[in-house]
Amino acid sequence: xxxxxxxxxxxxxxxxxxxxxxxxxxxxxxxxxxxxxxxxxxxxxxxxxxxxxxxxxxxxxxxxxxxxxxxxxxxxxxxxxxxxxxxxxxxxxxxxxxxxxxxxxxxxxxxxxxxxxxxxxxxxxxxxxxxxxxxxxxxxxxxxxxxxxxxxxxxxxxxxxxxxxxxxxxxxxxxxxxxxxxxxxxxxxxxxxxxxxxxxxxxxxxxxxxxxxxxxxxxxxxxxxxxxxxxxxxxxxxxxxxxxxxxxxxxxxxxxxxxxxxxxxxxxxxxxxxxxxxxxxxxxxxxx
Amino acid sequence: xxxxxxxxxxxxxxxxxxxxxxxxxxxxxxxxxxxxxxxxxxxxxxxxxxxxxxxxxxxxxxxxxxxxxxxxxxxxxxxxxxxxxxxxxxxxxxxxxxxxxxxxxxxxxxxxxxxxxxxxxxxxxxxxxxxxxxxxxxxxxxxxxxxxxxxxxxxxxxxxxxxxxxxxxxxxxxxxxxxxxxxxxxxxxxxxxxxxxxxxxxxxxxxxxxxxxxxxxxxxxxxxxxxxxxxxxxxxxxxxxxxxxxxxxxxxxxxxxxxxxxxxxxxxxxxxxxxxxxxxxxxxxxxxxxxxxxxxxxxxxxxxxxxxxxxxxxxx
Numbered sequence: 001x002x003x004x005x006x007x008x009x010x011x012x013x014x015x016x017x018x019x020x021x022x023x024x025x026x027x028x029x030x031x032x033x034x035x036x037x038x039x040x041x042x043x044x045x046x047x048x049x050x051x052x053x054x055x056x057x058x059x060x061x062x063x064x065x066x067x068x069x070x071x072x073x074x075x076x077x078x079x080x081x082x083x084x085x086x087x088x089x090x091x092x093x094x095x096x097x098x099x100x101x102x103x104x105x106x107x108x109x110x111x112x113x114x115x116x117x118x119x120x121x122x123x124x125x126x127x128x129x130x131x132x133x134x135x136x137x138x139x140x141x142x143x144x145x146x147x148x149x150x151x152x153x154x155x156x157x158x159x160x161x162x163x164x165x166x167x168x169x170x171x172x173x174x175x176x177x178x179x180x181x182x183x184x185x186x187x188x189x190x191x192x193x194x195x196x197x198x199x200x201x202x203x204x205x206x207x208x209x210x211x212x213x214x215x216x217x218x219x220x221x222x223x224x225x226x227x228x229x230x231x232x233x234x235x236x237x238x239x240x241x242x243x244x245x246x247x248x249x250x251x252x253x254x255x256x257x258x259x260x261x262x263x264x265x266x267x268x269x270x271x272x273x274x275x276x277x278x279x280x281x282x283x284x285x286x287x288x
Numbered sequence: 289x290x291x292x293x294x295x296x297x298x299x300x301x302x303x304x305x306x307x308x309x310x311x312x313x314x315x316x317x318x319x320x321x322x323x324x325x326x327x328x329x330x331x332x333x334x335x336x337x338x339x340x341x342x343x344x345x346x347x348x349x350x351x352x353x354x355x356x357x358x359x360x361x362x363x364x365x366x367x368x369x370x371x372x373x374x375x376x377x378x379x380x381x382x383x384x385x386x387x388x389x390x391x392x393x394x395x396x397x398x399x400x401x402x403x404x405x406x407x408x409x410x411x412x413x414x415x416x417x418x419x420x421x422x423x424x425x426x427x428x429x430x431x432x433x434x435x436x437x438x439x440x441x442x443x444x445x446x447x448x449x450x451x452x453x454x455x456x457x458x459x460x461x462x463x464x465x466x467x468x469x470x471x472x473x474x475x476x477x478x479x480x481x482x483x484x485x486x487x488x489x490x491x492x493x494x495x496x497x498x499x500x501x502x503x504x505x506x507x508x509x510x511x512x513x514x515x516x517x518x519x520x521x522x523x524x525x526x527x528x529x530x531x532x533x534x535x536x537x538x539x540x541x542x543x544x545x546x547x548x549x550x551x552x553x554x555x556x557x558x559x560x561x562x563x564x565x566x567x568x569x570x571x572x573x574x575x576x577x578x579x580x581x582x583x584x585x586x587x588x589x590x591x592x593x594x595x596x597x598x599x600x601x602x603x604x
Contacts, residue, residue, distance in 0.1 A: 021399060021402055021404075024395070024399060025396075025399050025400075025404075025410070028392075028396055028399075028414075029410070029413065029414070031473070032413070032414060032416065032417055032473065032476070032477065033413065033416070035417075035425055035428045035429065035432065035473070036416065036420075036428075038428060038431070038432060038439060039425075039428045042431065050437075051437060053437070053442055058437075058439055058442060059439075095328075098324065099324035099325040099328060100325060102320075102321040102322070102323075102324060102325065103321065103322055103324070103325035103326075105321060106317070106318045106321035106322050107322075110314040110317055110318045110321065111314060112314045112315045112317070112318025112319070113315055113318075115318065118322065122325075122329075124586065125329055125333055127530060127582070127585075127586050128333065128337065128582075129530060129531070129533075129534035129555075129582070130534075130536075131534040131535075131536045131555035131558075131559075131575070131578075132337075132340065132534065132555075132558075132575040132576075132578050132579065132582070133333070133336050133337065133340065134559070135340060135343065135558065135562045135563070135568060135571050135572045135575055136336035136337070136339035136340035136343055136572065137332065137336040138563070139336075139339060139343070139348075139568070140331070140332065140335065140336050140339065155328070155332060156332050158328045158332070159328065159329065159332045159333045162325050162328055162329060163329070166325060191317055216419060219421060220420075220421040220422060220423075222421075222422065222423050222536070222537040222540070223536050223537070223555075223559075226540070226559075227559075227563055237421070237424070238421050238422075238423035238424060238537075239423075241423065241424060241427060242423055242427065242540070242541050253431050253434075253437075256427055256431070257427070257428065257431065259424070259427075260424035260425070260427050260428055263421060263424050264420040264421060264424050264425075267419055267420065267421065268416070268419060268420065271412075271415075271416075271419045272412070275408075275411075275412045275415075278415070278419070279411070279415070279481060279485075282415075282478070282481060282482060283481065283482050283485035
């Protein structure tokens with residue numbers, strides 16, 4: 001439980017660090033990573049090995065195979081789920097980012113009458129969980145004739161993305177000095193020009209943070225996609241994996257795990273390139 | 289000379305012109321800039337929220353707008369044993385999972401705050417369970433909890449701890465703790481990384497001063513780390529409680545509420561009654577019943593934020 005700051009750690013001996021730091025950290029990392037290892041080994045094990053613990057050590061892959069991946073891509077609609085998820089995530093992220101930039105700029109910089117309350121309302125909107133919205137939202141989607149189309153998802157994902165992105169960008173705009181904008185306005189720039197030529201270029205890191213986080217949130221979304229989409233070819237990866245691959249009594253664990261692994265890959269790759277941005281948006285949303 | 293005379297002469301009309309341009313008027317422009325976000329949030333968030341409360345007061349079903357039935361849906365819950373079981377499940381799930389997530393998350397944050405080789409890399413790895421789509425990792429847990437081929441049971445049997453495979457998802461209490469474990473696995477990284485960000489804002493000089501005065505590691509934690517971290521803990525835990533209370537994906541993927549409703553949460557029950565069962569009104573009423581808890585969490589968060597403002601100097 002030692003809350004030792006870095007500066008004084010030279011006082012610690014190695015055996016002590018081993019017990020109080022490395023060992024607990026190693027256990028935690030093992031537990032956090034094991035499901036991924038298990039996902040990976042299951043995906044590449046042939047069925048004979050998968051269900052025979054007596055002859056094969058379950059932790060190892062003896063004869064790696066791509067049969068589960070092949071099955072996924074050629075015998076199910078998995079490729080179209082991947083494409084759908086990609087389309088929905090990119091489109092809803094783009095819509096959310098654009099509307100959030102304007103909203104955040106308006107609340108934070110224009111300071112119109114009632115801006116404070118709008119800011120508070122956006123924060124409250126951020127706290128509404130999709131699981132209490134999906135029933136009435138299904139009725140709205142149905143009335144608009146969007147049921148079972150990708151538009152249903154593209155237009156509803158911004159309900160949780162816009163509050164998040166706006167909140168994050170408000171915090172980011174706050175860090176950009178007023179003086180820069182004032183200089184531009186004295187030189188005759190309009191508000192729109194100021195936003196486009198001064199504020200946005202300075203806010204690029206904030207835009208990347210918000211964009212990455214919004215993309216992963218849309219990729220992970222489940223409740224709306226489960227409720228608003230019914231036909232197989234319109235499903236997203238999470239919904240398709242759980243509803244279409246587990247039909248019948250026999251679970252095809254190999255292809256299920258391959259679906260989970262490949263479905264996670266795009267977000268993990270994106271995350272690995274932009275870890276710092278992702279973390280700053282995660283912590284920024286909580287800190288502000 | 290010329291410059292001195294020219295400047296005021298040029299400034300005055302410029303000022304007038306700016307004030308007169310409607311597209312630079314903050315209120316006009318504010319409305320314009322807010323329009324896209326407001327349109328999305330009003331149509332797909334505010335309106336459905338209101339509609340949800342209305343639906344809870346009707347006997348609507350899929351394809352039938354239904355009639356106003358007052359509080360009949362809520363009154364029917366009074367004799368609905370499943371509903372009360374689910375309320376219990378939800379509270380149990382939220383309290384146990386959040387408490388453990390907080391404990392482990394704070395512990396992990398304190399570990400990560402110390403001097404470590406490959407610190408950035410370790411931190412990036414720790415967050416992975418939070419980044420990966422919940423449903424997909426939940427399917428992995430489902431497989432880990434398999435009654436016949438569970439790797440956990442196999443390992444424990446090899447180690448001689450148990451004599452037969454554990455029925456993780458077949459027994460009510462086993463199933464409850466199994467889904468709680470999966471939820472903790474997913475939630476700890478979020479708590480740890482956000483608290484770590486909070487820990488990094490605490491000035492090291494405080495610890496140095498305390499150490500010079502002879503404070504022990506526990507005293508430093510108790511009297512420096514914890515008080516400095518309280519505001520961010522309040523916010524992080526509000527988010528965590530909110531997400532856990534409204535959890536849907538994990539349950540839907542691993543148990544679908546079984547066995548005999550032992551792991552059903554309010555969100556999954558409302559889905560089952562409204563979408564699977566087609567009784568929209570009843571499902572909406574269950575979702576409405578979640579609202580008071582959520583409002584409580586929001587108020588808690590609000591006061592947490594207030595306190596932070598007060599500590600760090602308000603900026604508004």
